[in-house]
Amino acid sequence: MTSVLEIRDVAKRFGATTALDGVDLTLHAGEVHALIGENGAGKSTLMNVLAGAVRPDRGAMQVDGRPYAPAAPGDARRRGVALIHQELCLCPHLSAAENMLLGLEPTRGRGGWVDGSAARRRALTLLEHFGGGPALDPDERVADLPLAAQQVVEICRALAADARILLMDEPTSSLQREDVDRLFALIRQLAARGIAVIYISHFLEEVREIAGRYTILRDGRSVDRGSITGTSNDQLIAHMVGRAALTPWSALRSGEGERHEGNVILTVHDVAAPPVLKHASFELRRGEVLGIAGLMGSGRSELVRALFGLEPRASGRIALHGRQLAVPGASPARRVAQGLGYLSEDRRREGLALALSVADNLTATRFSACSPGWGWLDLDRQRVAARGWIDTLHIRAATPAQPVRTLSGGNQQKVAIGRLLHQDAEVLLLDEPTRGIDVGSRAQIYEAIARCAAQGKAVLMVSSYLPELFGLCNRLAVMSRGRLSPARLIEQWTPETVLATAIGGAREEF
Ligand SMILES: Nc1ncnc2c1ncn2[C@@H]1O[C@H](COP(=O)(O)OP(=O)(O)OP(=O)(O)O)[C@@H](O)[C@H]1O
Ligand SMILES: [Mg+2]
Structure with a gap:
């Protein structure tokens, strides 16, 4: 050769x-x-x-x-x-x-x-x-x-x-x-x-x-x-x-049917965002991970964006703890104040401030956690908070002061996730959370998501990677040509039925 x-x-x-x-x-x-x-x-x-x-x-x-x-x-x-x-x-x-x-x-x-x-x-x-x-x-x-x-x-x-x-x-x-x-x-x-x-x-x-x-x-x-x-x-x-064993992550889904008994936090009724998203209705409960599968371009990202106030032409009704939220005229800042957090599929354009340090990025969603009040930022507290996330998510950075731009792709993604976790939102909207993350580190991300659910938060997760949806979600809905199927317990889906629904498009029952 x-x-x-x-x-x-x-x-x-x-x-x-x-x-x-x-x-x-x-x-x-x-x-x-x-x-x-x-x-x-x-x-x-x-x-x-x-x-x-x-x-x-x-x-x-x-x-x-x-x-x-x-x-x-x-x-x-x-x-x-x-x-x-x-x-x-x-x-x-x-x-x-x-x-x-x-x-x-x-x-x-x-x-x-x-x-x-x-x-x-x-x-x-x-x-x-x-x-x-x-x-x-x-x-x-x-x-x-x-x-x-x-x-x-x-x-x-x-x-x-x-x-x-x-x-x-x-x-x-x-x-x-x-x-x-x-x-x-x-x-x-x-x-x-x-x-x-x-x-x-x-x-x-x-x-x-x-x-x-x-x-x-x-x-x-x-x-x-x-x-x-x-x-x-x-x-x-x-x-x-460099070592033998890895924690298997397929068994992370917790609570054998208990978690999805939680109260409804978010009710989404007939939400649309032209031209792609036509119709989505579902309930998101405390303590659950609801997965959204579907082909690229089917409207999955538009759905989470509409919920987070990023689709200016969105319509429909969204209620948080039974209180209606404004749909047209919503802004991400309002949504954050209301307790929603969002991880974009495009970390470099929407998730991170690339020129800023790892510590600034990790803590920017909630500086108040690093502040003694009066608008001051306590740099020691910020460093401690950042180090906590660096350890939890195994982020490979020389120091918390390193600019995010100089981290490897997968480590940038971990910073974007750490940033959302630091926000401590009640409802997490995740779009492709493990994009670019290595096999070993995925387990840490899954554990962090499962921990959020166990703490009573509600998680909506869009993913193209079926094994992680089946490993992590309690319920799953499939987006097809802008329409979301009813959410069903994960046990009621198989990879084949997910795919058939994703390709098959709208059926009468939707
Ligand atoms: N311009 C830079 N300044 C400082 N450190 C850098 C720079 N570019 C890369 N590094 C560091 O070099 C190491 C290797 O990064 P690299 O991007 O090659 O990893 P990778 O194997 O591609 O990872 P991934 O799977 O996450 O993409 C990392 O620790 C990264 O932070
Ligand atoms: Mg790389």
Whole structure:
């Protein structure tokens, strides 16, 4: 086998943090190579080194047998290395097509004018390669696209570069199964043409499906490698976490039928938010976790957003402890004051203040907990509160003062969750709470959610990951084309009936 990429002893420190501490990896032509490891293990840093965005402190790399030391992303592109970023790296004010072709725009004549219609045609071809993808208009501004469509734009952008080495950093974290299938079909075609892929994902099932060999990173070191088929999930996880056992999280659902006996906290009646959300009615009770399943774009996110006052055109009735809340004219600030908390599916745009510290982000939802009064902030108290969440959720940060922007993706997600837990809301609205969280850390998030329910809070959780809905929820409802099914006890659902309802659309009973 010819190796297209050799990485030897690559290391990188950021101040006091060692992100990479001796990584070796050999990539063969035409292989899909999985790179796995816990949140903060160094995966994205290694991708950034390969893509020329980060300079390593030591080590050597070769592409096609020649030394490779890209000083800038342009160098990497020229040598045929393209990166699909974990945190999508798009220009929000440019169109989808412009983003896909940024730096590669087709020009007309000698003046270097960008040929808009040629760019559009090229973008459409790229989208076709992707098998159509979610309905996506190449002329639409990226800022107006849902997260899944943005992820497709990011993928097409890497494809546009005609790369020979494709680096995919969690490319499917916002994609629905159907789009994942499309992406996998595309990856197989590319691999058959000799293109080598490094594939990062926290979903081991996905990794098994697409990858041949794997490398595991732990604390910045490559600690194990081999063929996926010859290695069990338990073996992979043991290498990732550096110890044998993990708490199984499928048994977290508590209270064998008691919890959902609690009083009704939130009554939602015929809530709609045009154009996507058509109808949702349900009751949310004290001490329960109510799951919302459904396909991407079915209206799940719009539902939680409407409840939290983020959909200006929402209608319907919402009552909290029997008291009607204003639906049109609601604002997130009012909802927070009323005891609701919200975790957005898009942490970077809506969940976090990236430039601020971990401590500021964790405590911003309720500074009063760190204040002796008179509007002062007691920094010691704030540090103690932040450290508490850092420990509970195992957030990997050098200090509470570290800017959130410099945390790994999964650790940013943990900060977003810690921030919501700190708010101590009575009703938690969670949209994809474990996006980008590693296998081991998911257990800590599930425990935290289960603890909230056990304390008598009410939790509404949107998720695309069925095992976590079945593991954690007491009741479940399925959103299909903007309509929410009746909520039923989790025991009355199977993965098959959830899927059938999600795809089947409205039936008479709704
Ligand atoms: N610019 C930076 N400044 C300081 N520390 C950084 C910076 N970039 C990364 N780090 C640190 O390097 C470590 C590795 O981060 P990296 O993003 O590579 O992890 P990862 O394996 O991709 O994790 P995840 O699965 O959560 O995406 C983390 O501890 C992170 O905080
Ligand atoms: Mg990462």
